[in-house]
Amino acid sequence: MNILTTNYVLKKIARVHCAKGPANCRNCKKYAKGRRFGLLDTIPDEHPMVARPMIEVEIDGERTFVPYEVIAYFNTLEDAQEYAIKKGITFEILPDK
Numbered sequence: 188m189n190i191l192t193t194n195y196v197l198k199k200i201a202r203v204h205c206a207k208g209p210a211n212c213r214n215c216k217k218y219a220k221g222r223r224f225g226l227l228d229t230i231p232d233e234h235p236m237v238a239r240p241m242i243e244v245e246i247d248g249e250r251t252f253v254p255y256e257v258i259a260y261f262n263t264l265e266d267a268q269e270y271a272i273k274k275g276i277t278f279e280i281l282p283d284k
């Protein structure tokens with residue numbers, strides 16, 4: 188499956204609590220207030236029955252949603268890049284909407 192040029196993306200997001208989202212979960216609502224840079228591992232949906240948060244990405248020119256797992260959160264872009272270099276991770280930065 189061809190996802191981006193790397194599985195790893197960096198995006199300014201709210202911390203993920205669960206798949207219910209801010210409208211349906213008190214903790215999600217609390218988390219949604221503070222957004223930070225999240226280093227995300229986008230993964231093929233091998234277990235469709237498991238509810239995972241989704242992120243919109245562009246694959247071969249088409250916008251689509253893929254499930255992801257959060258690897259780490261960072262306060263600044265610089266912190267994220269430093270971490271990625273140490274781990275040998277190549278990531279794409281997704282535009283902040």
Ligand SMILES: [Zn+2]
Pocket residue numbers: 204205206207208212213214215
């Ligand atoms: Zn929640």
